[in-house]
Amino acid sequence: QVQLVQSGAEVKKPGASVKVSCKASGNTFTGYYMHWVRQAPGQGLEWMGWINPNSGGTKYALNFQGRVSMARDTSISTAYMELSRLRSDDTAVYYCARGAQLGAKFPETHWGQGTLVTVSS
Amino acid sequence: DIQMTQSPSTLSASVGDRVTITCRASQSISSWLAWYQQKPGKAPTLLINKASSLESGVPARFSGSGSETEFTLTISSLQPEDFATYYCQQYNDYPWTFGQGTKVEIK
Numbered sequence: 001q002v003q004l005v006q007s008g009a010e011v012k013k014p015g016a017s018v019k020v021s022c023k024a025s026g027n028t029f030t031g032y033y034m035h036w037v038r039q040a041p042g043q044g045l046e047w048m049g050w051i052n053p054n055s056g057g058t059k060y061a062l063n064f065q066g067r068v069s070m071a072r073d074t075s076i077s078t079a080y081m082e083l084s085r086l087r088s089d090d091t092a093v094y095y096c097a098r099g100a101q102l103g104a105k106f107p108e109t110h111w112g113q114g115t116l117v118t119v120s121s
Numbered sequence: 122d123i124q125m126t127q128s129p130s131t132l133s134a135s136v137g138d139r140v141t142i143t144c145r146a147s148q149s150i151s152s153w154l155a156w157y158q159q160k161p162g163k164a165p166t167l168l169i170n171k172a173s174s175l176e177s178g179v180p181a182r183f184s185g186s187g188s189e190t191e192f193t194l195t196i197s198s199l200q201p202e203d204f205a206t207y208y209c210q211q212y213n214d215y216p217w218t219f220g221q222g223t224k225v226e227i228k
Binding site: 044045046047049059061062063095097105106107108109111112113114 | 153155157159164165166167170176208210212215216217218219220221222
């Protein structure tokens with residue numbers, strides 16, 4: 001059973017950075033893309049990008065290019081998403097979500113519980 | 122970016138009703154479309170992939186159809202646990218994009 005457990009809520013000031021972690025259970029961490037999706041309060045879903053946990057390769061949405069960085073630590077089956085130069089409109093719940101097997105095309109199947117990031121002065 | 126437009130934005134229905142949600146893509150996405158259900162305070166749950174393929178464990182009252190630019194999600198007989206928000210998502214081209222959501226409310 002795949003389980004993704006994310007780090008706890010964060011409160012940050014504008015201009016700061018935040019790093020959210022996502023620990024995957026099971027021994028399939030390096031075999032599947034890990035996506036990050038965010039949801040502002042009362043709003044819809046916004047795809048941010050993915051990381052290939054095997055190679056460390058990434059694909060980011062242009063909206064976040066230059067501000068987002070995704071990384072992984074395979075020794076502890078954990079993915080990370082860091083967002084810098086935070087603004088108030090970055091206030092959202094950030095989700096990690098496991099996607100397709102590497103090389104395949106498939107949507108996100110298993111989601112973390114979400115991490116609320118609040119940006120406020 | 123590919124724009125995904127869902128209609129309606131809100132839908133009021135009763136238990137037992139047949140419900141249909143439409144999702145339109147701004148350009149062809151073949152069948153690379155997913156449907157998700159989201160309940161308040163929870164992460165989304167994948168219902169359907171590749172436009173019409175039901176995920177394991179998803180009740181058969183859910184079905185999806187369509188291709189290219191026009192897609193539908195149908196719930197054949199609405200159950201109390203189906204009151205939620207539904208999102209379509211295209212994964213044909215980057216950035217992957219979602220529709221704005223359709224909230225299914227109790228009538």
